[in-house]
Amino acid sequence: xxxxxxxxxxxxxxxxxxxxxxxxxxxxxxxxxxxxxxxxxxxxxxxxxxxxxxxxxxxxxxxxxxxxxxxxxxxxxxxxxxxxxxxxxxxxxxxxxxxxxxxxxxxxxxxxxxxxxxxxxxxxxxxxxxx
Amino acid sequence: xxxxxxxxxxxxxxxxxxxxxxxxxxxxxxxxxxxxxxxxxxxxxxxxxxxxxxxxxxxxxxxxxxxxxxxxxxxxxxxxxxxxxxxxxxxxxxxxxxxxxxxxxxxxxxxxxxxxxxxxxxxxxxxxxxxxxxxxxxxxxxxxxxxxxxxxxxxxxxxxxxxxxxxxxxxxxxxxxxxxxxxxxxxxxxxxxxxxxxxxxxxxxxxxxxxxxxxxxxxxxxxxxxxxxxxxxxxxxxxxxxxxxxxxxxxxxxxxxxxxxxxxxxxxxxxxxxxxxxxxxxxxxxxxxxxxxxxxxxxxxxxxxxxxxxxxxxxxxxxxxxxxxxxxxxxxxxxxxxxxxxxxxxxxxxxxxxxxxxxxxxxxxxxxxxxxxxxxxxxxxxxxxxxxxxxxxxxxxxxxxxxxxxxxxxxxxxxxxxxxxxxxxxxxxxxxxxxxxxxxxxxxxxxxxxxxxxxxxxxxxxxxxxxxxxxxxxxxxxxxxxxxxxxxxxxxxxxxxxxxxxxxxxxxxxxxxxxxxxxxxxxxxxxxxxxxxxxxxxxxxxxxxxxxxxxxxxxxxxxxxxxxxxxxxxxxxxxxxxxxxxxxxxxxxxxxxxxxxxxxxxxxxxxxxxxxxxxxxxxxxxxxxxxxxxxxxxxxxxxxxxxxxxxxxxxxxxxxxxxxxxxxxxxxxxxxxxxxxxxxxxxxxxxxxxxxxxxxxxxxxxxxxxxxxxxxxxxxxxxxxxxxxxxxxxxxxxxxxxxxxxxxxxxxxxxxxxxxxxxxxxxxx
Numbered sequence: 001x002x003x004x005x006x007x008x009x010x011x012x013x014x015x016x017x018x019x020x021x022x023x024x025x026x027x028x029x030x031x032x033x034x035x036x037x038x039x040x041x042x043x044x045x046x047x048x049x050x051x052x053x054x055x056x057x058x059x060x061x062x063x064x065x066x067x068x069x070x071x072x073x074x075x076x077x078x079x080x081x082x083x084x085x086x087x088x089x090x091x092x093x094x095x096x097x098x099x100x101x102x103x104x105x106x107x108x109x110x111x112x113x114x115x116x117x118x119x120x121x122x123x124x125x126x127x128x129x130x131x
Numbered sequence: 132x133x134x135x136x137x138x139x140x141x142x143x144x145x146x147x148x149x150x151x152x153x154x155x156x157x158x159x160x161x162x163x164x165x166x167x168x169x170x171x172x173x174x175x176x177x178x179x180x181x182x183x184x185x186x187x188x189x190x191x192x193x194x195x196x197x198x199x200x201x202x203x204x205x206x207x208x209x210x211x212x213x214x215x216x217x218x219x220x221x222x223x224x225x226x227x228x229x230x231x232x233x234x235x236x237x238x239x240x241x242x243x244x245x246x247x248x249x250x251x252x253x254x255x256x257x258x259x260x261x262x263x264x265x266x267x268x269x270x271x272x273x274x275x276x277x278x279x280x281x282x283x284x285x286x287x288x289x290x291x292x293x294x295x296x297x298x299x300x301x302x303x304x305x306x307x308x309x310x311x312x313x314x315x316x317x318x319x320x321x322x323x324x325x326x327x328x329x330x331x332x333x334x335x336x337x338x339x340x341x342x343x344x345x346x347x348x349x350x351x352x353x354x355x356x357x358x359x360x361x362x363x364x365x366x367x368x369x370x371x372x373x374x375x376x377x378x379x380x381x382x383x384x385x386x387x388x389x390x391x392x393x394x395x396x397x398x399x400x401x402x403x404x405x406x407x408x409x410x411x412x413x414x415x416x417x418x419x420x421x422x423x424x425x426x427x428x429x430x431x432x433x434x435x436x437x438x439x440x441x442x443x444x445x446x447x448x449x450x451x452x453x454x455x456x457x458x459x460x461x462x463x464x465x466x467x468x469x470x471x472x473x474x475x476x477x478x479x480x481x482x483x484x485x486x487x488x489x490x491x492x493x494x495x496x497x498x499x500x501x502x503x504x505x506x507x508x509x510x511x512x513x514x515x516x517x518x519x520x521x522x523x524x525x526x527x528x529x530x531x532x533x534x535x536x537x538x539x540x541x542x543x544x545x546x547x548x549x550x551x552x553x554x555x556x557x558x559x560x561x562x563x564x565x566x567x568x569x570x571x572x573x574x575x576x577x578x579x580x581x582x583x584x585x586x587x588x589x590x591x592x593x594x595x596x597x598x599x600x601x602x603x604x605x606x607x608x609x610x611x612x613x614x615x616x617x618x619x620x621x622x623x624x625x626x627x628x629x630x631x632x633x634x635x636x637x638x639x640x641x642x643x644x645x646x647x648x649x650x651x652x653x654x655x656x657x658x659x660x661x662x663x664x665x666x667x668x669x670x671x672x673x674x675x676x677x678x679x680x681x682x683x684x685x686x687x688x689x690x691x692x693x694x695x696x697x698x699x700x701x702x703x704x705x706x707x708x709x710x711x712x713x714x715x716x717x718x719x720x721x722x723x724x725x726x727x728x729x730x731x732x733x734x735x736x737x738x739x740x741x742x743x744x745x746x747x748x749x750x751x752x753x754x755x756x757x758x759x760x761x762x763x764x765x766x767x768x769x770x771x772x773x774x775x776x777x778x779x780x781x782x783x784x785x786x787x788x789x790x791x792x793x794x795x796x797x798x799x800x801x802x803x804x805x806x807x808x809x810x811x812x813x814x815x816x817x818x819x820x821x822x823x824x825x826x827x828x829x830x831x832x833x834x835x836x837x838x839x840x841x842x843x844x845x846x847x848x849x850x851x852x853x854x855x856x857x858x859x860x861x862x863x864x865x866x867x868x869x870x871x872x873x874x875x876x877x878x879x880x881x882x883x884x885x886x887x888x889x890x891x892x893x894x895x896x
Contacts, residue, residue, distance in 0.1 A: 004724055004732045005765070006826040012758075014812075014819030015739035017698055021691040021811040023802040028690065030742060030799075033755055033785070037762055038822070044766070044774075045826045048834045054770040055855040057847050064843050064855060069770035071855035072839045078777055078860060079871050085781045086878035092788055093885040096795045105797040111688040 005045050012038030025098065025105040029091050036084040040077045047073030132187040132201045132254060135171060139164060139247030146243050147236025158226035161239045165218035165246060172212055179208045179603045191260070202256040202320060205603025209455065210253040210377070210384055212600070213462045217376045218246050220578035224470055225368040227574035228477060238278060238366070245271035249377050253384060258307040258317045261385075265303065265349070268378050269296045275373060276365040288361035291667065295348050295358040303345025303385075309338040314392070323391040323610060330396055339393055342385070343402060350382025352440060353410040356433045357664040363425040367473030370425055375432045375465040380458060383439045387454070391610035394446055403444025404536075410437025412539045415546030419651040424472040424482040424554055428465060431508075431550050434543055435461045438523060441540075443608075445530055451608050452615055453522035455601045460507060460519040460586065467504035467582035468554055471497055474575040475558060479565045484553055489563035496576040498559040503583030505555020507590070509548045509637065510630060513619050515589035515596070517630070520544060522617075524626035541629060548637030553644065593617040691811070698818050705821055709828075728768070734761045746799050752789045756782055773856045 016038050019031030047070035055064050055071035099105050142164045149160045175185055185203040203211070222242070229235055248271055251264030270293070277289030311317040313332040314325050322329065329335060351359035362374045373379070386403065393399055414434025421427045435457070442454035474497045475490065476482050491498040507516035523544075527536050570576070589596045597617030605613040621627060640647050685696070738758040745751055759782035767775035789796075801808075842859055852858035860868050 002827065002830045004728060006823045006830070008732050008735045008765075009826050010819040010823030011736050011739045012819075013822040014815045015743050016815075017694070017818045018743060018812055018815035020694050021815070023691065024797070024800060026796055026799055030751060030755065034739065034742070034758070037759060041762060041765070042822065042826055044769070044771070046829050048830065049769045051769060054772050055843065056772075057853040057855070059853075062847050064846075068843065070834075070836055070839050071842055071859055072836065074771045074774055074856045075859040075864065077771075077774055078856065079867060081774070081777050081781055082871060083874055085784065086875045088785055089788055090878045090881045090885075092792060092796075093882040096792050097885045097888060099797045100795065106802055107690050108802075 002045070002049065005041065005049065009038055009041050009045065012041065023107050025095050025107055025110070028107070029088075029095055032091065033084075033088060036080070036087075040080055040084075043073055043077055043080070132185060132203065133189050133199070135168060136201070136247055136251060136254075138167070139243060139250065142243040143240050143247065146239035150236050150239050156226065158230070158235060158239070159223060161243055162219050162222040164243060165215045165222060168211065168215035168246075168250065169219060172208065172215060175203060175208070176599070179203075179205055179599075186256070197259055197317070198257060199260045200256040200318065201251075201254040201260075203254055204607045205600075205605070206384070206387060206607035207253040209459065209600050209604045210380070211250060213380075213459070214246060214249050214253070214377050217372055217462065217466050217582070218242075220466075220470075220581065221368045221372040223574055224371075224473070224578045225366070227572050228368055228473055229366060234278070238275070241271050241274040241278075242369075242372075245275065245373060245378070249381070252381055256319045258311050258319060258322075261319070262300070262304055262307055265345075265381065265385075266297070266300050268373075268381060269293060269300060269349075272296070272362070272373050272378055275369040276362045278366055278369070279364065282364070285364040288358075288364040292358040292362050294671075295355055295667070299345045299348025299355070302341045302348075306338050306341030306343075306345060309334050309341065310389075310392070313338065319388065319392075323389075326392050326395070326610070329392050335393075335396075336398060339396075339399060339402070342389065342393070343406075346382035346385045347406055347440075348382070349385075350379050350436045350440065351410075351433050352382070352406050352437060353413050353433075354663040354666075356410060356414065357662065357667065359433055360426050360429040363423075363429050367425065367469060367476060370429070371466045371469030371473070375428065375469055376462040379432065379436055380439075380462070383436060383443065383454070383458065386440065386443050387451075387604075387608045390443065390446070390451075390608050394443075400444050400446050403440050403446075405444075407437045407439070407441025407444050408536065408539050410434065411441055412543045412546075413437070415543040415550070416651065417655065418550045419546055419648060420655045422483050422485055424475065424484060424487075424558075425469070427484070427550050427554055428468055428472060431547050432461075432465055434547060435465070438540075438543070442523065442526060445526055447526060447529065448605065448609055448613060449522070449529060450526035452597075452601060452605050452613070452617075453519065453526045455604050455608075456515070456522050456597075456617065457519040459589070459596070459600065460515040463582050463586040463589065464504040464507040464514075464516055464551075467500060467579040467586070468508065468551075470575070470579040470582070471501040471504065472554070474571050474579070477571055477575060478568045481565075484557055486564060487558035488561035489559070490565070490568060491559035492563055493565070493568040494559075494570045494576070496570060496573070496580060500576055500580035500583045501555040501559065503587055504579060505551045507583070507586035508551035508555070510544070510634060513587065513590045515586045515593065518590055518593050518617055518619060520630055520633070521621065521626050524629045525624075528626060537629070541633065544633045545636045545640065548633055549640045549644075549647070552637065552641040556641075557644070590619060593619050695811075695814060698814055702817055702821055705825070709824075731761050731764055731768075734758075746801060748793055748796060748799050751799055752786055752793065755789075756786045759785070771856075773854070 012034050016031045016033075016035030019027050019034060022028055022031070050067065050069040053065065053068050055068050055074065057064050095105065098110070102110060104110065142161060146161050150158045152160070154160075178185060187201045189199040189201075191197050191199045222239075225238065225242070229238060232238070245268060248264045248267035252261060252268060255261035255264055273289050273293040276292050277285050279285045307317075310322065310329065313334045314322045314329050316322060316325075329338075348355045359374060359379065363370055365374065411434050414430050414432070414437055418427050418430030418434065421430060439454045439458055439461075442450045442457065472482060474494070475487065478494060478497075479487065479490070481487065503514075507514035510517045510520040523540065524537070527533055527540050530536055594617055597615040601617065602613055602615035605615055735758055738754050738761070742751055742754045742758070745754065759778060763775045763778035763782065766772075766778060803811075842855055842863060846852055846855045846858045850858045850862040852862065
């Protein structure tokens with residue numbers, strides 16, 4: 001199962017990083033969401049995968065059973081999930097506002113909304129593709 | 132001593148307020164501080180004479196064994212005396228010179244700061260303490276040069292001075308640290324006893340080079356001399372105080388102070404003699420091409436500082452004595468002449484010697500002050516300047532290479548003599564050029580007259596001055612007891628004849644002032660393009676170009692390029708670290724996965740793949756939800772029910788959020804072309820592979836947690852909770868959760884504000 005989780009993490013990272021390098025602002029937002037999930041899963045795996053033994057103390061016991069899943073990583077991830085939700089909500093509102101104000105979500109065009117555009121660098125030709 | 136320094140800092144803080152007090156002559160009140168130092172010094176004079184030192188210490192950074200130790204010995208005493216005496220006179224002088232200036236408070240604050248810092252430099256016994264005060268003098272000098280901050284030239288001159296001296300300061304710091312490490316201590320007094328060890332250590336040449344860089348920039352030695360004439364943008368009292376009498380001598384002080392530790396080697400002597408001699412001759416001749424009173428004085432100051440460095444480079448007891456005598460004489464006459472220049476400027480609003488004449492009738496007191504100080508600078512007996520010049524010639528003649536050296540020194544002294552006549556005599560003779568000119572208040576002519584008279588008095592009482600001031604200082608520099616006997620008259624000696632020749636030639640040159648000045652001006656006009664100031668300007672322009680270039684390269688405004696750089700850097704670093712510490716990847720024992728595990732992972736992989744490809748907004752949201760819910764199921768399967776619940780709730784909320792605004796969002800189009808997408812995919816894939824490998828590597832190690840057992844064991848007894856995760860969140864790490872709630876509230880406020888902005892926009896049209 002470790003290998004499968006590692007694969008899923010890798011896939012989420014690949015997707016997240018790829019989407020974050022897009023020129024379209026909404027796709028960058030999707031990238032951030034994927035990356036958040038990828039990181040949570042990485043921390044989860046680092047706390048080791050333990051099946052069916054949650055860190056809960058049964059009635060009559062004073063401590064959880066041996067070989068219990070690590071509670072600390074879970075607490076960390078729980079915080080991370082909630083925070084990423086806050087970021088997502090804010091980012092969605094921001095993207096929506098940006099779009100309604102500027103009428104574009106092309107990051108290359110957004111560069112010049114409050115300063116004059118510097119000349120285009122040579123390394124990439126801006127292209128209108130729609131495949 | 133510590134108390135005096137602290138009261139200096141206090142004076143800095145309160146100076147802006149007390150000079151505004153509705154008292155007559157409120158601007159005199161800051162003068163209490165230098166007067167107190169002066170009193171303290173007079174009180175310590177008997178101790179100096181018997182070579183006893185005053186020591187005070189204050190723990191500063193005990194964990195690093197850095198103590199602020201202060202030590203007052205003969206050398207420090209001579210400097211402190213100049214700081215206090217000229218400081219007091221400058222405070223009085225400035226109270227009239229800058230009367231009614233709106234920024235008077237700021238001026239006095241910077242002046243008090245400088246005084247404190249300069250005292251700290253000459254009192255510090257700890258190398259780092261010395262460095263801190265050293266830099267403080269640079270900073271207060273910056274503030275004072277840029278005092279007329281509304282003029283661009285002032286700001287530029289201030290910045291130039293700061294960059295040159297501050298740059299030298301950095302080299303000095305490195306040199307001092309090197310010195311401290313190779314000597315095994317940062318205490319100056321101990322280091323000065325370990326000269327043998329220091330000079331033999333392999334770090335010696337480097338340490339000497341760095342320390343010299345610091346000292347030479349501070350004392351405006353060639354090729355760093357150009358900042359000092361620029362510093363004349365400061366108000367004249369500042370030029371008199373910082374840029375001739377005290378601060379610029381800090382470099383000379385440092386060289387003298389470190390002489391027992393570092394001096395006496397061929398490297399040290401050769402470097403100092405060379406730099407000093409070039410600066411001495413160069414400064415004197417550059418001065419001859421100037422017309423502005425202050426710039427004339429500034430260039431001769433450069434020359435005089437060169438002379439002191441040169442004498443310290445010769446290093447014989449006689450030369451050290453000569454250096455100290457010259458230093459004292461120079462501080463007295465140059466400080467006075469600067470104050471005279473300020474007085475002339477104040478009365479006539481010009482400083483150009485070509486248009487000034489006949490002022491002696493209008494300003495008799497200023498003229499007499501100028502005459503006395505000028506006589507000392509010219510080297511007429513019985514002034515102290517004469518004693519200093521004789522000693523300078525005597526020590527040069529005793530040097531093995533005297534033939535060449537004496538020629539330079541002789542020419543430089545003629546140049547200085549000529550300048551002294553230009554500054555002290557020329558503006559006062561001939562027909563009166565400014566009919567509105569009138570004598571200033573006594574505050575403007577008193578201080579220079581006093582300093583000039585002191586120069587005569589010191590010459591007349593040369594023996595007493597030598598015994599009281601020069602002897603303890605020479606003892607400190609040479610590290611062994613010295614007997615100093617100064618006298619005005621030595622009989623007919625070679626150096627007396629040289630001195631006479633100097634005076635005769637300078638007087639002759641004065642009679643032909645015009646042709647001399649014209650030809651020297653023409654000579655330097657040819658030389659100007661080669662000057663180091665041009666190099667400074669080029670370096671500054673180059674720096675700005677470099678900054679622009681690299682800002683455009685890294686901060687180019689393309690988010691994806693930033694992210695690309697981040698990914699590539701992380702990849703390179705992580706791969707490097709893995710390769711260097713590779714211990715082989717031993718995979719965990721392979722257990723055949725259950726079918727629902729394969730199914731979940733399959734859904735995630737397919738979901739990610741589809742999200743990347745789709746351009747439909749609705750599909751993207753649905754796919755993101757699918758991926759998120761599958762992850763929540765993974766949490767559930769692997770013993771994290773709380774995570775599963777939260778993830779489930781958050782995913783649901785996210786989907787709702789997207790659906791609410793979906794038609795206000797732009798279309799999820801692709802903008803970039805095929806090659807860019809393939810390249811990005813390749814980079815992203817490399818990043819993903821690295822993370823897969825890392826997860827595998829981490830999970831193949833045995834798991835050791837240091838904190839979790841504590842949480843597991845104390846959850847019930849201490850926090851009365853059975854769900855350990857929840858107990859951590861609300862109890863053990865309760866403050867983290869508080870922070871998290873704060874973040875969420877801020878995000879909520881942000882979202883609310885953004886949405887309101889939209890609705891207001893819509894209402895407008």
